[in-house]
Amino acid sequence: MGKGSARALALALAVILACSDVAVVTAQETERIEGSAGDVLEDDPVGRLKVYVYDLPSKYNKKLLKKDPRCLNHMFAAEIFMHRFLLSSAVRTFNPEEADWFYTPVYTTCDLTPKGLPLPFKSPRMMRSAIQLIATNWPYWNRSEGADHFFVTPHDFGACFHYQEEKAIGRGILPLLQRATLVQTFGQKNHVCLKDGSITIPPYAPPQKMQTHLIPPDTPRSIFVYFRGLFYDTGNDPEGGYYARGARASVWENFKNNPLFDISTDHPPTYYEDMQRSVFCLCPLGWAPWSPRLVEAVVFGCIPVIIADDIVLPFADAIPWEEIGVFVAEDDVPQLDSILTSIPTDVVLRKQRLLANPSMKQAMLFPQPAQPGDAFHQILNGLARKLPHGSNVFLKPGERALNWTAGPPGDLKPW
Amino acid sequence: MKSLLPRSELRRSSAAAVRSSAGGAAGGDGAVADGGGAGPRAPASSTFWFLLHALCCLISLFLGFRFSRLLFFMLFSTTALYHSTSSSSSAAVLRATTTTTTTTTTTTTTTNTFTLSFAAANTPPSGPANRTALEAAAEADKAAASGNPQSHVVVGRHGIRIRPWPHPDPVEVMRAHGIMERVQEEQRRWYGVKEPRQVLAVTPTYSRAFQALHLTGLLHSLRNVPYPLTWIVVEAGGTTNATASMLARSGLTVVHIPFPDRMPTEWADRHATENRMRLHALRVIRERKMDGVVVFADDSNVHSMELFDEVQKVQWMGAVSIGILAHTGTADQLRLSEEDKQNMPLPVQGPACNSSGHLAGWHTFNSLPFSGKTATVVGEAAPVLPRGLEWAGFVLNSRMLWKEAEGKPDWVKDLDAVGENGEEIENPLTLLNDPSSVEPLGNCGKKVLLWWLRVEARADSKFPQGWVIEPPLEVVVPAKRTPWPETTPELPSELLDDKQKLEDRHLSRGNKSSQPRGTTKRKGDPQGQDN
Numbered sequence: 001m002g003k004g005s006a007r008a009l010a011l012a013l014a015v016i017l018a019c020s021d022v023a024v025v026t027a028q029e030t031e032r033i034e035g036s037a038g039d040v041l042e043d044d045p046v047g048r049l050k051v052y053v054y055d056l057p058s059k060y061n062k063k064l065l066k067k068d069p070r071c072l073n074h075m076f077a078a079e080i081f082m083h084r085f086l087l088s089s090a091v092r093t094f095n096p097e098e099a100d101w102f103y104t105p106v107y108t109t110c111d112l113t114p115k116g117l118p119l120p121f122k123s124p125r126m127m128r129s130a131i132q133l134i135a136t137n138w139p140y141w142n143r144s145e146g147a148d149h150f151f152v153t154p155h156d157f158g159a160c161f162h163y164q165e166e167k168a169i170g171r172g173i174l175p176l177l178q179r180a181t182l183v184q185t186f187g188q189k190n191h192v193c194l195k196d197g198s199i200t201i202p203p204y205a206p207p208q209k210m211q212t213h214l215i216p217p218d219t220p221r222s223i224f225v226y227f228r229g230l231f232y233d234t235g236n237d238p239e240g241g242y243y244a245r246g247a248r249a250s251v252w253e254n255f256k257n258n259p260l261f262d263i264s265t266d267h268p269p270t271y272y273e274d275m276q277r278s279v280f281c282l283c284p285l286g287w288a289p290w291s292p293r294l295v296e297a298v299v300f301g302c303i304p305v306i307i308a309d310d311i312v313l314p315f316a317d318a319i320p321w322e323e324i325g326v327f328v329a330e331d332d333v334p335q336l337d338s339i340l341t342s343i344p345t346d347v348v349l350r351k352q353r354l355l356a357n358p359s360m361k362q363a364m365l366f367p368q369p370a371q372p373g374d375a376f377h378q379i380l381n382g383l384a385r386k387l388p389h390g391s392n393v394f395l396k397p398g399e400r401a402l403n404w405t406a407g408p409p410g411d412l413k414p415w
Numbered sequence: 416m417k418s419l420l421p422r423s424e425l426r427r428s429s430a431a432a433v434r435s436s437a438g439g440a441a442g443g444d445g446a447v448a449d450g451g452g453a454g455p456r457a458p459a460s461s462t463f464w465f466l467l468h469a470l471c472c473l474i475s476l477f478l479g480f481r482f483s484r485l486l487f488f489m490l491f492s493t494t495a496l497y498h499s500t501s502s503s504s505s506a507a508v509l510r511a512t513t514t515t516t517t518t519t520t521t522t523t524t525t526t527n528t529f530t531l532s533f534a535a536a537n538t539p540p541s542g543p544a545n546r547t548a549l550e551a552a553a554e555a556d557k558a559a560a561s562g563n564p565q566s567h568v569v570v571g572r573h574g575i576r577i578r579p580w581p582h583p584d585p586v587e588v589m590r591a592h593g594i595m596e597r598v599q600e601e602q603r604r605w606y607g608v609k610e611p612r613q614v615l616a617v618t619p620t621y622s623r624a625f626q627a628l629h630l631t632g633l634l635h636s637l638r639n640v641p642y643p644l645t646w647i648v649v650e651a652g653g654t655t656n657a658t659a660s661m662l663a664r665s666g667l668t669v670v671h672i673p674f675p676d677r678m679p680t681e682w683a684d685r686h687a688t689e690n691r692m693r694l695h696a697l698r699v700i701r702e703r704k705m706d707g708v709v710v711f712a713d714d715s716n717v718h719s720m721e722l723f724d725e726v727q728k729v730q731w732m733g734a735v736s737i738g739i740l741a742h743t744g745t746a747d748q749l750r751l752s753e754e755d756k757q758n759m760p761l762p763v764q765g766p767a768c769n770s771s772g773h774l775a776g777w778h779t780f781n782s783l784p785f786s787g788k789t790a791t792v793v794g795e796a797a798p799v800l801p802r803g804l805e806w807a808g809f810v811l812n813s814r815m816l817w818k819e820a821e822g823k824p825d826w827v828k829d830l831d832a833v834g835e836n837g838e839e840i841e842n843p844l845t846l847l848n849d850p851s852s853v854e855p856l857g858n859c860g861k862k863v864l865l866w867w868l869r870v871e872a873r874a875d876s877k878f879p880q881g882w883v884i885e886p887p888l889e890v891v892v893p894a895k896r897t898p899w900p901e902t903t904p905e906l907p908s909e910l911l912d913d914k915q916k917l918e919d920r921h922l923s924r925g926n927k928s929s930q931p932r933g934t935t936k937r938k939g940d941p942q943g944q945d946n
Contacts, residue, residue: 029605165570166570166571169570188568190568191568216606217602217605217606218602218603218605218606218607218724220599220602220603221595221598221599221602222595222599224591224594224595239572240575241572241573241574241575242571242572242573245568245573246572246573246574246575246576249575250575250576250577253575253577253581254576254577254578254581255581257581257582257583258581258583259583259588260583260588260591279594279595279598309567309568310568330573330576331576333576334576334577334578334581335578337583337584337587337591338584338587340591341587341588341590341591341594342587342590343594345593345594345597348594348597348598349597349598349601352598352601
């Protein structure tokens with residue numbers, strides 16, 4: 001770690017010098033983000049790891065995209081953009097012998113309904129078929145049974161491949177992915193669909209669209225709490241109480257008449273602008289605990305109020321979410337107004353300073369082309385932090401860890 | 416928004432959901448589970464068993480799967496529920512019963528009071544973390560379950576937690592506003608003007624019916640200005656105690672200057688006198704070497720807060736756009752032709768820029784549609800029009816007025832040379848040698864930052880001082896007509912007779928109990944007989 005610590009020291013010195021300059025030139029104060037892993041948001045992954053990208057036939061990726069280009073705009077588009085980024089990235093290597101990590105570009109969330117929602121029913125078979133392909137054509141899967149491979153599974157419950165939580169829990173993570181590293185948006189502590197060593201990422205939010213809706217930063221923040229979204233999902237949960245574990249309904253029932261809370265299901269065209277005029281933005285769970293609201297709140301400088309018990313937020317080891325957002329237990333939702341108004345003002349101002357840090361905003365976005373410090377780089381940083389691989393990654397010859405016939409029989413059908 | 420009706424059922428059925436959601440949606444599962452629970456309570460005989468099974472199926476058929484489970488839960492669960500809710504107060508019933516569903520600890524209590532067959536029905540392994548917690552806790556002690564580090568987040572239906580009286584607490588609201596104000600202050604410090612200059616607001620005023628109304632409005636606007644402000648009030652006819660006390664109560668820094676001449680009653684003369692009063696104020700600024708940005712805040716105008724942010728940018732002399740509200744809202748509105756309506760969507764007076772953003776000319780008010788119908792006397796019920804260029808649309812750097820100031824440009828005339836010989840000053844451009852150097856503000860005049868309005872009470876109106884009539888009137892009689900809404904100034908006698916006839920007809924038609932004011936308003940309908 002000698003190289004790493006010297007680099008960190010140099011980086012810290014540079015940042016301190018830069019900060020002192022910044023204080024003189026512009027009056028905008030931002031605070032440096034220091035997560036549990038140190039000041040790692042600005043780390044450069046190039047040179048710290050090598051990634052080999054498998055060349056899968058286009059039926060796994062390009063053909064799906066061509067069939068339905070809406071996959072590029074929905075919140076699961078991270079898998080597609082990650083593939084594109086890796087193809088032209090400096091961490092890519094064409095020599096699989098020297099690769100630390102192997103990436104399989106399979107777009108499992110690109111099977112969309114006419115309305116645009118992804119159907120996960122074929123995804124396990126697609127993933128299985130892709131793994132079978134790489135296991136037969138390359139020796140690298142079998143030598144580690146996937147322990148040095150990573151997959152991007154941005155669906156609702158990650159590699160459980162179902163949108164309904166009970167069914168997802170019932171299925172569990174695809175057995176073939178037991179040893180691989182999963183890069184997913186879903187994160188909840190002690191949940192079946194989050195395995196140890198996964199990297200949680202933010203959902204995809206279109207950076208250009210958010211850029212075009214920026215308003216002058218001196219517009220005073222005059223809304224106290226802001227939220228736009230469903231409180232009851234009458235289509236899928238007519239009796240109430242299932243959707244969002246009743247938390248969203250509780251927010252509505254308790255605060256619909258409170259003038260400090262600007263909450264409604266109406267989606268106005270000034271949604272992004274209104275977020276920039278708010279102090280707090282609610283990010284409650286829905287059917288799954290994660291949502292693009294967190295990304296939008298961070299980009300627009302609105303303090304996220306996260307109402308999702310045991311949620312694991314993106315890049316949790318690099319970003320100190322406790323210091324940036326406000327966490328409210330679902331049981332405490334009826335006291336939300338007391339909780340928010342009793343936060344001391346200097347804490348609120350500090351959170352705003354941390355949010356104003358451009359590296360924070362950059363880490364939540366997937367810009368095209370990729371820029372230093374963005375979410376792609378944070379994923380690679382996360383992968384780099386897992387290196388070097390432990391001793392149990394490579395299996396002894398003849399040792400087998402995966403059960404290729406495990407799982408529901410429907411998954412075993414070829415895709 | 417849907418209304419949640421059977422919330423109690425939701426809570427209870429959520430416990431049921433936790434138990435049997437692993438079983439999927441098959442109705443048979445519920446029947447089996449419930450049948451299994453009911454079984455050991457009666458001696459196992461095959462016919463009884465069959466009958467019970469049939470009964471369960473029938474109930475499921477009629478009530479639906481969820482409600483049938485509910486029924487059985489209610490039948491078998493009375494003891495268990497009272498166990499867990501015995502310690503809760505009625506007000507917190509909502510919260511207490513939700514705890515039965517959201518924590519595995521209390522669900523284990525419910526399973527423990529039943530026979531083990533319930534737990535058996537739950538064991539079809541699905542591998543969820545919470546389910547294994549349930550099994551683990553069911554086997555372990557009840558007390559141990561609370562120390563279980565496993566997840567307490569349970570999948571299934573939860574109750575919707577509602578506070579008994581969800582009203583906003585005023586102390587919290589004030590704290591929230593405190594937070595917002597502090598946040599806005601920080602925003603101003605980060606992104607706003609770096610070195611805010613003092614604002615010098617110059618207001619000519621005189622004693623009349625609406626003086627208190629206008630001054631109060633202006634006072635409130637000025638109190639909201641986030642920059643240091645000095646209010647220079649020039650009062651025609653000398654200072655009055657009423658004005659002085661109002662200004663003293665305002666909490667602003669005020670310079671109250673008397674102006675010897677009285678305000679005339681003709682509009683043309685009033686405009687001229689106001690101009691002289693403003694010049695007088697400028698001379699005072701020059702004498703006292705007051706430093707800042709001079710804003711001409713007429714007492715009846717409406718100012719936006721963005722105006723005061725924008726004027727901080729002025730170098731020497733700037734111009735802003737004013738929206739003109741020329742209609743006085745009298746009963747007979749100005750009849751505008753369609754074409755006129757197209758051409759003047761909103762009259763705006765202010766700087767006009769060419770494509771490169773430099774001052775090219777001025778937008779002024781088009782007074783052609785109003786020709787002949789404007790008011791000449793203050794208090795007349797006719798529209799009042801602005802002059803060529805209103806003073807309110809200009810802002811000055813006060814150093815421009817000083818005798819010597821560094822950097823003072825040479826296209827500024829010396830103040831002493833202006834208005835000395837009794838010549839009339841139409842607009843501040845006469846203070847300059849070269850009017851083309853005025854800076855257009857507010858996005859080159861595209862943003863309207865203040866509104867010009869001239870509303871005065873009718874010339875013959877009487878007004879009480881401070882809303883008190885001193886000495887009190889000798890006779891006080893209830894009014895036959897309410898003063899609200901405002902009627903037209905002239906009521907021809909024919910109209911009066913018509914109204915009388917209307918009134919008689921209405922009186923004869925059915926009983927007329929006292930109608931609250933303002934509910935059914937027919938034009939000129941006499942109301943309020945019980946006043």
